[in-house]
Amino acid sequence: MENSFMEISKEKEAPLVAISFWDFFPGVSQVKSLVHLAAGDEEGAMRTQERFVTKTPIVSHCTTGIAKVCGDDPTAKQCWEGGNSSLNSFPVVGHTKGLLHYAVGDVKGGNKAMGMATSTSLNMMDSVPVVGHVKAAVHYALDDKEGGDHAMISATRTTTVTTAGGLGFVAGGPVGATVLGINAGIGYDCATMAVTDGKQVNGICQIIEKPTDVDSYFNAGMSMVGDSLTGYAGGKVTERYTKTAEISTAENLRTIRQKNGFAENSNVATGENGKEIFYEAKDMQTGKAYSGVNESVRKIYADPAPRPNKFLEQHPDIETPLKRHPASCAEA
Numbered sequence: 380m381e382n383s384f385m386e387i388s389k390e391k392e393a394p395l396v397a398i399s400f401w402d403f404f405p406g407v408s409q410v411k412s413l414v415h416l417a418a419g420d421e422e423g424a425m426r427t428q429e430r431f432v433t434k435t436p437i438v439s440h441c442t443t444g445i446a447k448v449c450g451d452d453p454t455a456k457q458c459w460e461g462g463n464s465s466l467n468s469f470p471v472v473g474h475t476k477g478l479l480h481y482a483v484g485d486v487k488g489g490n491k492a493m494g495m496a497t498s499t500s501l502n503m504m505d506s507v508p509v510v511g512h513v514k515a516a517v518h519y520a521l522d523d524k525e526g527g528d529h530a531m532i533s534a535t536r537t538t539t540v541t542t543a544g545g546l547g548f549v550a551g552g553p554v555g556a557t558v559l560g561i562n563a564g565i566g567y568d569c570a571t572m573a574v575t576d577g578k579q580v581n582g583i584c585q586i587i588e589k590p591t592d593v594d595s596y597f598n599a600g601m602s603m604v605g606d607s608l609t610g611y612a613g614g615k616v617t618e619r620y621t622k623t624a625e626i627s628t629a630e631n632l633r634t635i636r637q638k639n640g641f642a643e644n645s646n647v648a649t650g651e652n653g654k655e656i657f658y659e660a661k662d663m664q665t666g667k668a669y670s671g672v673n674e675s676v677r678k679i680y681a682d683p684a685p686r687p688n689k690f691l692e693q694h695p696d697i698e699t700p701l702k703r704h705p706a707s708c709a710e711a
Contacts, residue, residue: 402430418593434461467495505533540564544613560610
């Protein structure tokens, strides 16, 4: 291949917004280039590596030193400027870099770093549920429909995938959360593309728009990976909430026993007809809690159900036991 990195950059350099985010990641960038090569797209593979070498922080700075030693000043300058430009785009890092520029009297450099870092921060906020929705409302209030649409669509997409992950966890555990998260992302992207008449194209819809572009397949794949992680995170939130509720119920049992006059460390009390084993029974459908009797423990006292007890006296119309709560194991 005769073209140098510099020549390709001059001929085919894409705008910064068009550069794939994954081109900057060691390992991922190389895999992407291999995909290009497997598809016979040598120029695409070269372009991806050119971006990795000349724009990835640290990598580009190391390349600058090598180019300088080899006497290739144009490439050294390109790598130095490319790496610094990428650093400007990182929130916090870019802001800190901007302050350093201001400190040495470089107002132009400071404004550039501050502007790029702030722009990245605002774009990242678009995908955060609630925050992105509020930001969209601000855009609409300022008559910025394009910015409002982008923030609203991004924030709602994250909310949709996260919620799907939570539902998937209830239905099928971690695997269900991951699978439903991916499917929710795909469905949302297809719906968005249809509603916006192709103005918003993300994820698998990139393949629909550009079926011969290798980048479309790679970006769609990485989008699915991201959705799987987001769905899994939604599942973990649901799992934590469920466990917290169970722990809370278990911790409340002592208080319930104390209110009913039972011994602090025992749920055994003497009733009119012998031993009464009181516990809390929770209706999983309505969420209501009742004082009940634990049939499993009552068997120890040769006092099996059914027989008159306070729980049944309170609910004489019960035909089948309520669904047991995992924290209380209460039975009627």
